[in-house]
Amino acid sequence: MNISNELPEKVTTIRQVDKVVVRFSGDSGDGMQLTGMQFTDTAALAGNDTTTFPDYPSEIRAPVGTVAGVSGFQVHFGSTEIYTAGDSFDVIVAMNAAALKVDMPRLKKGGIIIANLQGFDKKNLALAEYPDGVNPLEDSSLENYIVHKVDITKLTKECLAGSGLGMKEIDRSKNMFVLGLLLWMFDKTLDNTIQFIQDKFSKKPEIADANIKVLKAGFNYGESAEIFTTQFKIAPARLPSGTYRNITGNHAAAIGLVAASEKSGLPLFLGSYPITPATDILHDLSKYKGNGVKTFQAEDEIAAICSSIGASYTGSLAVTTTSGPGMSLKTEALGLAAMLELPLVVIDVQRGGPSTGLPTKTEQSDLLMAMHGRHGEAPLPVLAASSPSDCFETVYEACKIAVEHMTPVIVLSDGYIANGSEPWRFPKDEDLASIKVNFLKEANGENGKVLPYKRDENLVRPWIKAGTKNLEHRIGGLEKENDTGNVSYEAKNHEKMTKLRAEKVKRIQSFIPPAKIDNGNERAKLLVLGWGSTYGAIKTAVKESIDEGFDVAHIHLRYINPLPKNLGWLLFGFEKVLIPEMNSGQLLQLIRAEFLIPATGFSKVQGLPFTTAEIKERIIRMS
Amino acid sequence: METLSLDTNEKLNPKDFSSGMEVKWCPGCGDYSILKQVQTIFPDLGIEKEKFVFISGIGCSSRFTYYMDTYGIHSIHGRAAAIASGVKAANPDLDVWIVSGDGDAFSIGGNHFIHLMRKNFDVNYLVFNNQIYSLTKGQYSPTSERGKITKSSPYGSIEEPFNPSELALGAKASFVSRTLDREPKHMQTMLKRAHAHKGTSFVEVYQNCPVFNDGTFFPFSDKETKKEEALFLENGKPLIFGNNEDKGIRLDGLKPVVVDLNSNGFSASDLWIHDENDKTKANLISRFFDAEFNDTFPRPFGVIYAEERPVYEEDMQHQIEEIKTKKGKISLNKILSGDKTWNIL
Numbered sequence: 001m002n003i004s005n006e007l008p009e010k011v012t013t014i015r016q017v018d019k020v021v022v023r024f025s026g027d028s029g030d031g032m033q034l035t036g037m038q039f040t041d042t043a044a045l046a047g048n049d050t051t052t053f054p055d056y057p058s059e060i061r062a063p064v065g066t067v068a069g070v071s072g073f074q075v076h077f078g079s080t081e082i083y084t085a086g087d088s089f090d091v092i093v094a095m096n097a098a099a100l101k102v103d104m105p106r107l108k109k110g111g112i113i114i115a116n117l118q119g120f121d122k123k124n125l126a127l128a129e130y131p132d133g134v135n136p137l138e139d140s141s142l143e144n145y146i147v148h149k150v151d152i153t154k155l156t157k158e159c160l161a162g163s164g165l166g167m168k169e170i171d172r173s174k175n176m177f178v179l180g181l182l183l184w185m186f187d188k189t190l191d192n193t194i195q196f197i198q199d200k201f202s203k204k205p206e207i208a209d210a211n212i213k214v215l216k217a218g219f220n221y222g223e224s225a226e227i228f229t230t231q232f233k234i235a236p237a238r239l240p241s242g243t244y245r246n247i248t249g250n251h252a253a254a255i256g257l258v259a260a261s262e263k264s265g266l267p268l269f270l271g272s273y274p275i276t277p278a279t280d281i282l283h284d285l286s287k288y289k290g291n292g293v294k295t296f297q298a299e300d301e302i303a304a305i306c307s308s309i310g311a312s313y314t315g316s317l318a319v320t321t322t323s324g325p326g327m328s329l330k331t332e333a334l335g336l337a338a339m340l341e342l343p344l345v346v347i348d349v350q351r352g353g354p355s356t357g358l359p360t361k362t363e364q365s366d367l368l369m370a371m372h373g374r375h376g377e378a379p380l381p382v383l384a385a386s387s388p389s390d391c392f393e394t395v396y397e398a399c400k401i402a403v404e405h406m407t408p409v410i411v412l413s414d415g416y417i418a419n420g421s422e423p424w425r426f427p428k429d430e431d432l433a434s435i436k437v438n439f440l441k442e443a444n445g446e447n448g449k450v451l452p453y454k455r456d457e458n459l460v461r462p463w464i465k466a467g468t469k470n471l472e473h474r475i476g477g478l479e480k481e482n483d484t485g486n487v488s489y490e491a492k493n494h495e496k497m498t499k500l501r502a503e504k505v506k507r508i509q510s511f512i513p514p515a516k517i518d519n520g521n522e523r524a525k526l527l528v529l530g531w532g533s534t535y536g537a538i539k540t541a542v543k544e545s546i547d548e549g550f551d552v553a554h555i556h557l558r559y560i561n562p563l564p565k566n567l568g569w570l571l572f573g574f575e576k577v578l579i580p581e582m583n584s585g586q587l588l589q590l591i592r593a594e595f596l597i598p599a600t601g602f603s604k605v606q607g608l609p610f611t612t613a614e615i616k617e618r619i620i621r622m623s
Numbered sequence: 624m625e626t627l628s629l630d631t632n633e634k635l636n637p638k639d640f641s642s643g644m645e646v647k648w649c650p651g652c653g654d655y656s657i658l659k660q661v662q663t664i665f666p667d668l669g670i671e672k673e674k675f676v677f678i679s680g681i682g683c684s685s686r687f688t689y690y691m692d693t694y695g696i697h698s699i700h701g702r703a704a705a706i707a708s709g710v711k712a713a714n715p716d717l718d719v720w721i722v723s724g725d726g727d728a729f730s731i732g733g734n735h736f737i738h739l740m741r742k743n744f745d746v747n748y749l750v751f752n753n754q755i756y757s758l759t760k761g762q763y764s765p766t767s768e769r770g771k772i773t774k775s776s777p778y779g780s781i782e783e784p785f786n787p788s789e790l791a792l793g794a795k796a797s798f799v800s801r802t803l804d805r806e807p808k809h810m811q812t813m814l815k816r817a818h819a820h821k822g823t824s825f826v827e828v829y830q831n832c833p834v835f836n837d838g839t840f841f842p843f844s845d846k847e848t849k850k851e852e853a854l855f856l857e858n859g860k861p862l863i864f865g866n867n868e869d870k871g872i873r874l875d876g877l878k879p880v881v882v883d884l885n886s887n888g889f890s891a892s893d894l895w896i897h898d899e900n901d902k903t904k905a906n907l908i909s910r911f912f913d914a915e916f917n918d919t920f921p922r923p924f925g926v927i928y929a930e931e932r933p934v935y936e937e938d939m940q941h942q943i944e945e946i947k948t949k950k951g952k953i954s955l956n957k958i959l960s961g962d963k964t965w966n967i968l
Contacts, residue, residue: 041963044965045963045965046965047965047967192963236967237967239967240967241966241967241968242966242967243960243964243965243966243967244964244965244966244967245960245961245963245965246963247961255958255959258955259955259958259959263955267713269709269712269713271709288953288958289942289947290943290946290947290949290950290952290953291952291953291958292943292947292952294712294713294939294943296708296709298705298708299705299734299735299738300734302705302735303702303704303708303734303735303738306698306699306702306706306708306709307705307706307708307709307712308709309696309698309706309709310705310706310707310708310710310712310713311709311713313676313694313696313706313709313710314709314710314713314714314717315713315714316713316714318709318713332699333699333702335699336698336699340696426959426960426961427959428956428959429954429956429959466676466694466710466714466717467673467674467676467714467716467717469671470673471673472672472673472675472692472693472694473694473695474642474677474688474689474694474695474696474697475695475696475697476688476689476695476696476697476698477681477697477698477699478697486644487644487689
């Protein structure tokens with residue numbers, strides 16, 4: 001079939017736009033995540049700034065065609081800087097009726113719907129629970145939108161007729177038709193995707209050829225079908241000059257660990273147990289065996305952290321990765337690690353809780369657990385990453401602090417930034433801060449005595465690698481005497497050691513950068529104080545508010561324990577402080593308790609990130 | 624079997640392994656004997672002192688770590704095996720010993736126990752089994768017998784105990800053995816065998832708790848009863864026991880039967896010959912413990928099962944080396960940039 005020969009007269013209008021939000025939406029098995037990621041990669045390679053938001057159900061294959069089974073991938077791309085995945089969509093690709101039903105409420109007025117016709121047959125409409133006889137594509141409910149009904153399933157079948165592939169395989173490639181069509185719509189090339197398909201199916205050339213054929217068919221369809229009259233052009237973004245790549249938060253965390261291992265010269269050991277949404281870090285690190293990375297898939301969350309403690313005792317850069325429920329299981333061992341004063345990095349990729357909660361949805365509800373979730377008093381440094389690429393720097397920093405201050409460090413990420421992606425002007429090897437490792441080489445006490453808890457001026461004890469000659473020593477969970485590490489039940493000693501351990505963590509304040517204003521000025525009336533993945537939404541909201549004349553500023557925290565030294569002074573300068581969080585007010589509690597200021601909280605606990613509009617509305621209300 | 628040897632001529636002696644810390648077990652505790660046997664055989668193992676690492680959990684047994692002048696972590700309840708896995712995976716050169724009790728290993732640490740056996744790290748796992756919780760002052764443990772009267776079971780325990788060697792075999796242990804505190808020479812042999820075995824070596828040590836469970840294992844060591852109640856296994860030798868070495872065990876199909884060597888016309892050559900490498904037989908031996916056999920069968924001590932199979936940390940290392948050779952190390956700059964980049968001018 002060659003449509004272009006049949007329709008030689010088609011005229012296409014080209015419109016320049018600044019930014020667009022596209023939502024790919026379909027069944028869990030429709031391949032929307034892959035389609036979205038490929039589209040994003042192509043947009044990024046073309047120089048657009050991008051932010052993505054994969055939004056999928058926790059079931060691997062929820063009942064086909066139902067609302068519960070809808071898997072969405074949202075990409076916001078543009079020629080200006082993009083900090084969020086977008087509040088609402090310009091374009092929805094709806095592979096079935098359920099997808100449209102779920103995502104319709106957030107389509108902008110006048111937005112474009114590309115609907116897969118066969119996904120709106122009687123069966124699919126019933127599965128999506130539309131009332132009998134109602135089809136949104138055929139009644140007037142979509143008259144304020146531009147609707148393109150495309151029989152993607154049929155067109156894909158026709159394209160692959162005679163390919164020798166089975167119906168199942170043919171049906172599976174329909175997402176490539178969608179991708180081809182969208183790439184045409186936004187004036188992107190197919191090269192990147194063709195390369196991707198060839199690499200992915202290098203051992204199955206017939207599948208590769210079929211997918212490429214369907215991809216091209218989708219592209220050609222856009223070019224030639226009369227219904228598509230407009231193409232959108234988005235110029236490359238004016239980002240700071242440099243070399244960029246696209247990165248997700250989990251991958252950034254993984255390579256942050258590898259980088260810290262390389263720069264410190266310490267072998268990397270990851271003890272981990274699979275848990276959504278943290279598992280990709282385990283997957284990614286398992287690929288770096290060639291760099292000597294050891295990944296240990298432990299029998300449970302407890303063994304995961306315990307094996308890491310063991311590895312740390314032998315002088316490895318030891319890490320464990322998890323999400324909320326796993327974090328709870330690790331808390332006893334975290335107490336041990338705090339007591340032993342061994343370096344350890346714990347990455348908690350937060351999700352909706354408590355219990356199994358919303359495993360694939362995002363939340364910032366583990367902050368207080370990270371701060372206080374241990375038996376006894378065991379303060380630990382807590383850092384939070386603010387964007388996908390920031391996971392790299394935050395994890396790298398965490399490794400540096402853990403090793404240089406002999407302490408476990410907790411890193412908080414969350415489902416939104418872990419799976420979301422953005423372009424990243426990545427650093428070079430030589431740009432990365434050095435990580436100082438000082439293993440004890442010889443006895444540090446008199447007469448060859450080993451003093452495992454003899455502290456330096458920062459109260460840091462020496463790291464003694466098991467296996468070092470003449471430095472045999474025992475450490476343990478029982479309270480110990482300073483210097484010698486000998487077990488001590490002496491009353492005053494326990495108080496002294498409790499204070500020493502806390503003070504050691506507190507002194508890290510002198511090694512972290514001061515808090516700084518991200519946007520606005522120090523004399524503004526209102527401060528929006530954020531932490532973690534709310535960065536993009538707050539940044540955009542504050543920026544837009546300032547442009548509209550509101551007196552507002554933004555500070556975003558990476559270091560939550562200890563807090564930056566200057567934070568109090570900065571906070572006291574603002575009349576009002578607003579703290580938006582995807583929890584019921586956890587940083588709010590910490591800030592109020594620490595600085596005794598009447599900060600105002602703004603909660604969202606829906607498993608979804610804040611929209612810019614939600615935060616902006618609060619800013620306006622408080623201004 | 625040892626691959627490491629001392630590079631100096633100075634021979635260590637048992638005292639070199641004493642940390643000098645005051646040992647605080649109760650007088651008469653079986654743990655003293657275990658500490659002594661370990662310290663006695665260590666100089667003979669031919670390992671540099673700094674390579675030894677002891678990892679223990681919580682319980683009376685787990686204080687062991689503090690008394691050895693080696694590297695060690697006295698950790699948290701039940702987790703010694705998990706910590707030891709990390710130690711051995713991260714540094715396969717270390718000579719790792721896990722010290723645990725019946726509660727620590729089989730109850731709170733049960734999951735780590737079975738997975739350690741399955742993964743087969745080359746470590747030694749000593750479980751001091753006294754069939755009671757002692758550090759918490761006397762509650763029934765997962766190895767206490769049904770009906771056991773303790774503070775938490777004043778009317779008798781209603782739980783079926785674990786059979787540790789059967790549990791270990793079921794978890795695919797590659798070395799399963801049993802010894803007891805009152806048989807120092809036998810224990811030394813078992814410790815040496817465990818150390819020589821490449822893979823996870825499980826040594827169950829019957830250990831008397833004089834305070835909360837005194838005398839539980841005395842039938843296996845008291846002169847008057849020992850010969851009838853205990854069977855000391857030797858590889859390649861027939862299963863013979865009894866006061867006058869007049870009883871034997873033979874296999875009737877897959878059914879073990881106790882036979883009288885004097886009266887029934889059976890001689891040693893009719894008996895079951897112990898074969899450490901035979902898993903079917905090992906399973907049967909481990910079941911002498913069960914009610915079905917317990918009354919008439921002696922309790923076996925010695926190496927019940929031994930099998931050479933791949934050890935975790937070596938496979939892990941091999942895989943790394945293989946990938947290093949095949950794909951090489953990726954430069955940090957390449958890791959940072961990934962495969963696809965673009966420039967913005």
